Amino acid sequence: MSRLEGAVNGKKNVFIPFITAGDPNPEVTIELALTLEEAGADILELGIPYSDPLADGPVIQAASKRALKHEMTLEKALSLVPKMRAQGLTIPVIVFTYVNPLLQYGEEQFVKRAADYQVDGILVPDMPFEEGEALQAACQEHNLSLISLVAPTSNKRIEKIAARAQGFVYCVSSLGVTGLRDELDPRVHEFLQTVKMHASVPVVVGFGISRREQVEALAENADGVVVGSAIVKLVGELEDELNDPEKREDGLFKIKRFVSELISS
Numbered sequence: 001m002s003r004l005e006g007a008v009n010g011k012k013n014v015f016i017p018f019i020t021a022g023d024p025n026p027e028v029t030i031e032l033a034l035t036l037e038e039a040g041a042d043i044l045e046l047g048i049p050y051s052d053p054l055a056d057g058p059v060i061q062a063a064s065k066r067a068l069k070h071e072m073t074l075e076k077a078l079s080l081v082p083k084m085r086a087q088g089l090t091i092p093v094i095v096f097t098y099v100n101p102l103l104q105y106g107e108e109q110f111v112k113r114a115a116d117y118q119v120d121g122i123l124v125p126d127m128p129f130e131e132g133e134a135l136q137a138a139c140q141e142h143n144l145s146l147i148s149l150v151a152p153t154s155n156k157r158i159e160k161i162a163a164r165a166q167g168f169v170y171c172v173s174s175l176g177v178t179g180l181r182d183e184l185d186p187r188v189h190e191f192l193q194t195v196k197m198h199a200s201v202p203v204v205v206g207f208g209i210s211r212r213e214q215v216e217a218l219a220e221n222a223d224g225v226v227v228g229s230a231i232v233k234l235v236g237e238l239e240d241e242l243n244d245p246e247k248r249e250d251g252l253f254k255i256k257r258f259v260s261e262l263i264s265s
Helices: 003-008 026-039 058-068 074-086 099-105 107-116 133-141 157-163 188-198 212-218 229-237 239-243 248-263
Strands: 014-020 044-047 093-096 121-123 145-150 169-172 203-206 224-227
Touching (some): 014 026, 014 229, 014 248, 026 044, 026 074, 026 248, 044 058, 044 074, 074 093, 074 107, 107 121, 107 133, 121 133, 133 145, 169 188, 188 203, 212 248, 224 229, 229 239, 229 248, 239 248
Parallel strands (some): 014 044, 121 145, 169 203
8 A cells, every 4th residue: 555545545624735845945845744744644745846837827937937936946845755754754745746847847757756765645636637647647557646636627537537547546626726715616515426426536626715614515425625824824924933943932832822723523
């Protein structure tokens, strides 16, 4: 059983936080990962900063800008993972990237490097499911999971995507880009039930989840949640603290407290 399978199989209330590699700086990204694991994260989703993040709203776009100031690249982002491992990170890491930087790097080379750097899975939100066969084959060869995204608009494709999902299937809670939302679309529960009918792997849901009551409401029909913008927004608000070695511990504590309150039962 892979590290990713061990983190999700048979478990309810899986918690997957998202952070951007290099935000607010590379050193702090490593400390954030360790803090999130301490706070209860089961899996870490590590975003590769990109200048044209089609699936991301303004909060994560701002994080990408902060990271790119440190000349963060796909290669440098991947290299953070073994540094996290060396400092004690044990949970699986899913790398979130876009098609263009992936193609520029080379799909096969990227997957091999990700495996060498102890990454557990890859998520490419703007790659159509039907065009991911080569990437999926490369991931299988190197024992990585290619995480499938499924949206409410997937309609007849839901069954096909869910049936072939690896690791877990990532359900998009609502249309549009990532970002905090006051209310989730009430139709998300029916959507999640439909996906679970066809999925042989755990079903997690993300996009717009930022409050404890949302996490609790989704637990009935999902095996876990992804929380990104709410955490990344807090990282941005605490940027000065986190960049200051003398104040960093306080900033990390505030993030840990936020996460603990978000997922505590």
